[in-house]
Amino acid sequence: MKQHLLPAIRLTIVCIIVFIVIYPAVVWGIAQLTPNKGQAATITVNGKKYYTNIAQRFTADKYFWSRPSAAAYNAASAGGSNKGPTNPGYLKEVQLRIDTFLVHNPGISKNEIPSDVITASGSGLDPDISVPAAMVQVKRIAKTRNLSEATVQQLVQQYIQQPLLGMMGTQRINVLQLNLALDNIK
Amino acid sequence: MNTEITGVIAMFILLLLLAIPLGRYIGKIFTNEKTWADKIFTPLDNLFYKLSGINSSTQMNWKQHLLALLTINIVWFLLSMLVLTNMSWLPLNPDGNPSMSADLAFNTTVSFISNTNLQHYSGETGMSYLGQLVLMLFQFISAGCGMAACAVVFVAMKERTTDQLGNFYFYFVRSCTRILLPLSLVLAIIFLFNGTPMTFEGKDTTTTLQGDTVQVSRGPVAAFVAIKQLGTNGGGFYGPNSTHPLENPNYFTNTVETVAILLIPVAMVFALGYILKRKKLAWVIFGVMLLGFLLLLVPSIITEVKGNPAITTLGIRQPMGSMEGKEVRFGAAASAYWAINTTCTSNGSVNAMHDSMTPATGMFAMLGMMVNAFFGGVGVGFLNFYIFIILAVFISGLMVGRTPEFLGKKIEAKEMKIAMIIALLHPFLILVGTAIASHIYAHNPTAYAAWLNNPGYHGFSEMLYEYTSSSANNGSGFEGLGDNTPFWNISCGIVILIGRYLPIIGPVAIAGMLANKKFVPESAGTLKTDTGTFGLMVFAVIAIVAALSFFPALALGPIAEHFSLK
Numbered sequence: 001m002k003q004h005l006l007p008a009i010r011l012t013i014v015c016i017i018v019f020i021v022i023y024p025a026v027v028w029g030i031a032q033l034t035p036n037k038g039q040a041a042t043i044t045v046n047g048k049k050y051y052t053n054i055a056q057r058f059t060a061d062k063y064f065w066s067r068p069s070a071a072a073y074n075a076a077s078a079g080g081s082n083k084g085p086t087n088p089g090y091l092k093e094v095q096l097r098i099d100t101f102l103v104h105n106p107g108i109s110k111n112e113i114p115s116d117v118i119t120a121s122g123s124g125l126d127p128d129i130s131v132p133a134a135m136v137q138v139k140r141i142a143k144t145r146n147l148s149e150a151t152v153q154q155l156v157q158q159y160i161q162q163p164l165l166g167m168m169g170t171q172r173i174n175v176l177q178l179n180l181a182l183d184n185i186k
Numbered sequence: 187m188n189t190e191i192t193g194v195i196a197m198f199i200l201l202l203l204l205a206i207p208l209g210r211y212i213g214k215i216f217t218n219e220k221t222w223a224d225k226i227f228t229p230l231d232n233l234f235y236k237l238s239g240i241n242s243s244t245q246m247n248w249k250q251h252l253l254a255l256l257t258i259n260i261v262w263f264l265l266s267m268l269v270l271t272n273m274s275w276l277p278l279n280p281d282g283n284p285s286m287s288a289d290l291a292f293n294t295t296v297s298f299i300s301n302t303n304l305q306h307y308s309g310e311t312g313m314s315y316l317g318q319l320v321l322m323l324f325q326f327i328s329a330g331c332g333m334a335a336c337a338v339v340f341v342a343m344k345e346r347t348t349d350q351l352g353n354f355y356f357y358f359v360r361s362c363t364r365i366l367l368p369l370s371l372v373l374a375i376i377f378l379f380n381g382t383p384m385t386f387e388g389k390d391t392t393t394t395l396q397g398d399t400v401q402v403s404r405g406p407v408a409a410f411v412a413i414k415q416l417g418t419n420g421g422g423f424y425g426p427n428s429t430h431p432l433e434n435p436n437y438f439t440n441t442v443e444t445v446a447i448l449l450i451p452v453a454m455v456f457a458l459g460y461i462l463k464r465k466k467l468a469w470v471i472f473g474v475m476l477l478g479f480l481l482l483l484v485p486s487i488i489t490e491v492k493g494n495p496a497i498t499t500l501g502i503r504q505p506m507g508s509m510e511g512k513e514v515r516f517g518a519a520a521s522a523y524w525a526i527n528t529t530c531t532s533n534g535s536v537n538a539m540h541d542s543m544t545p546a547t548g549m550f551a552m553l554g555m556m557v558n559a560f561f562g563g564v565g566v567g568f569l570n571f572y573i574f575i576i577l578a579v580f581i582s583g584l585m586v587g588r589t590p591e592f593l594g595k596k597i598e599a600k601e602m603k604i605a606m607i608i609a610l611l612h613p614f615l616i617l618v619g620t621a622i623a624s625h626i627y628a629h630n631p632t633a634y635a636a637w638l639n640n641p642g643y644h645g646f647s648e649m650l651y652e653y654t655s656s657s658a659n660n661g662s663g664f665e666g667l668g669d670n671t672p673f674w675n676i677s678c679g680i681v682i683l684i685g686r687y688l689p690i691i692g693p694v695a696i697a698g699m700l701a702n703k704k705f706v707p708e709s710a711g712t713l714k715t716d717t718g719t720f721g722l723m724v725f726a727v728i729a730i731v732a733a734l735s736f737f738p739a740l741a742l743g744p745i746a747e748h749f750s751l752k
């Protein structure tokens with residue numbers, strides 16, 4: 001053991017220099033050459049900066065709502081609910097979300113609600129909703145904003161992000177971008 | 187065809203396209219053959235040896251290999267304990283996060299030096315950037331250490347009689363510099379272009395569109411996530427790991443991260459074929475691993491895409507499948523695919539919360555870790571598989587009435603004893619750990635109410651999963667478990683330690699002893715190990731060991747929960 005101890009210590013020091021000084025420094029340096037300069041992607045509107053990929057809390061009827069968050073949309077302490085699929089307490093919570101949604105969306109029946117509207121995401125910061133999840137909110141938005149349903153629907157269509165290369169993954173809509181666009185309609 | 191499913195298929199094809207040539211490259215690295223990258227890496231490696239005072243051409247026998255491996259791991263243990271318990275006043279702590287308690291530091295240290303990355307803390311609130319960087323160091327070197335141990339076994343399996351099995355530091359340094367480092371750099375750059383942060387600034391404060399003030403954690407994420415995925419480490423920069431939109435911003439990064447999980451474990455199988463010049467053996471091993479992998483994968487995807495029956499009962503449509511704990515940008519299929527990838531290998535990163543998956547998927551994820559040899563961790567996954575090969579050779583030998591031989595070496599009582607101990611160690615650690623925890627909980631459910639986030643069968647699954655993940659050096663969790671307590675920190679820490687080092691010592695010892703034996707050339711009486719029949723035999727041994735050991739425990743947890751779903 002003794003003959004290995006000194007090389008082990010010295011080798012560890014070399015590893016420190018290469019793997020946690022040089023390697024991150026190189027990545028940091030390259031980051032400065034990328035469009036975001038090593039920062040998370042943001043959108044700036046009217047001089048205000050928003051993180052594109054971080055879900056925001058939307059409670060007002062005039063905005064599309066993000067998915068429920070078990071972390072209260074806190075991007076400094078993210079997390080999921082970790083509730084099991086058969087947990088009775090959890091199912092009660094889901095029922096409560098359904099009821100709340102129905103109260104705010106008159107004219108919508110329960111079987112029109114897709115599951116992503118009433119389940120919390122893994123990070124609590126999911127910036128996206130599914131297309132049905134946006135469509136089911138169109139009626140409410142149109143009414144609150146005095147717009148025609150067709151106008152809002154068209155906007156939703158515009159903001160659908162297609163699967164990668166058209167064949168990998170899901171269709172999704174970034175809630176923040178959609179809401180910013182809504183605010184832009186005169 | 188559904189784009190979620192084609193996405194999964196595309197990820198698998200991409201994996202094979204990259205892993206097969208990488209396997210050849212790894213083979214060349216371990217046998218010291220010329221590669222196109224020597225011009226850059228030979229000077230770098232020589233610098234490592236020179237500064238460390240190492241002669242990389244000194245030959246070691248298997249005992250010296252293990253001694254070198256264990257010594258350097260002790261150094262890492264001390265370094266990590268020192269940093270984690272003093273983070274609060276050390277530099278690079280812009281968010282003012284606290285130092286760790288001794289028991290949490292023990293758990294985290296053991297977890298990271300052993301390539302496990304079980305996390306009883308949350309990165310945003312429990313780690314300084316210095317702490318994160320030190321953990322990143324272990325993500326490189328613990329992976330390199332596992333690959334070095336695997337290289338020793340590969341070299342020992344060659345057709346010759348020797349006790350000279352190369353140099354530990356040689357395999358270790360090359361694994362880190364020539365495989366892990368360049369791949370990590372490529373991945374990190376991909377992440378940078380997709381919106382993953384790489385900054386040393388602390389939290390940012392912004393106002394949302396509705397007017398709330400929120401904070402956003404940042405950090406040197408891109409560099410960290412790359413090696414986290416490649417080295418079957420899995421410890422996330424942020425608490426919720428790769429579900430976090432900054433750690434895994436879109437489907438493209440998800441594809442890259444998923445492929446990275448299995449890349450080196452699969453490549454190691456082909457590296458074996460290259461080093462031994464036995465391509466057919468490599469394909470047989472690959473076939474067995476793939477069969478096991480698919481048997482776990484397909485039902486998981488089906489149940490996740492179908493959704494949670496309890497939600498259907500509430501009258502809700504599930505066009506995207508079970509979505510609790512999942513992200514819309516990945517969808518149910520890619521989440522289930524990741525779940526099986528991460529548990530079959532000992533990665534343990536997640537892109538969806540395993541605790542919230544359907545009971546069937548939870549069980550298949552656990553089974554992946556219980557077997558821990560369907561590809562497995564970088565290096566160590568093959569070591570586990572090697573144990574099953576030895577068992578299968580012995581059992582087949584008995585069945586046909588021949589002396590058991592593997593690659594021209596006789597397997598005798600001593601090797602068999604070691605193999606049996608290692609094969610039984612894993613169930614022993616998992617089941618005893620779960621039994622003790624269940625006993626403590628069941629005798630005072632009110633005092634330990636904070637342990638479990640879910641009642642009934644699922645609560646039992648949370649405990650079973652935690653020990654399975656610890657013993658398999660996986661690091662994922664049913665994260666509802668309230669695991670930052672001295673009991674969980676210390677008990678899981680001990681399980682991780684035993685579950686890491688004995689399964690390295692055992693196979694290296696067996697391979698070392700076999701290498702020293704007389705080589706018996708192949709004859710008509712030799713049991714051929716590179717055939718489909720032998721592959722099925724290995725698979726049967728794995729299935730029997732796993733089924734017999736774990737079925738009762740699984741019946742109490744996920745299976746009972748599955749049948750209670752209405």
